[in-house]
Amino acid sequence: xxxxxxxxxxxxxxxxxxxxxxxxxxxxxxxxxxxxxxxxxxxxxxxxxxxxxxxxxxxxxxxxxxxxxxxxxxxxxxxxxxxxxxxxxxx
Numbered sequence: 001x002x003x004x005x006x007x008x009x010x011x012x013x014x015x016x017x018x019x020x021x022x023x024x025x026x027x028x029x030x031x032x033x034x035x036x037x038x039x040x041x042x043x044x045x046x047x048x049x050x051x052x053x054x055x056x057x058x059x060x061x062x063x064x065x066x067x068x069x070x071x072x073x074x075x076x077x078x079x080x081x082x083x084x085x086x087x088x089x090x091x
Contacts, residue, residue, distance in 0.1 A: 001050065004028050007065040008058065015058065018050040018071065029068045035060035 002025035005014040019025035028046075035044055041059055048054040 001071040003069050003071045004032070004046075005067045005069070006032065006046075006058065006063055007067075008062045009064055014067075015046075015056055017046045017048040017054075017056070020049050022070075024049075025068055029066060032063065032066045036063050036066065 002019045002022060003016050004019065004025055005016045007014050017028070019028060032044065035042055041061060043057050044060055044063075045055060045057045
């Protein structure tokens with residue numbers, strides 16, 4: 001399972017969606033990265049493969065960062081997944 005985390009302007013926690021396969025996760029990462037590189041008021045609707053009824057729509061101009069990581073077990077210590085969890089581990 002792979003987690004794709006989006007960091008939005010003025011939002012303290014990342015938005016996460018999951019993909020089963022590495023290729024699907026990489027494709028979604030590239031799509032989001034392209035939306036960041038060429039900003040417009042494009043709306044990206046993302047769904048989660050783990051919970052298919054879970055959907056989120058974001059305006060591409062509001063995306064500050066995107067990370068991709070392989071999900072292993074549960075989040076250590078109750079920290080949010082992705083980049084922010086790695087930063088907390090270094091302290």
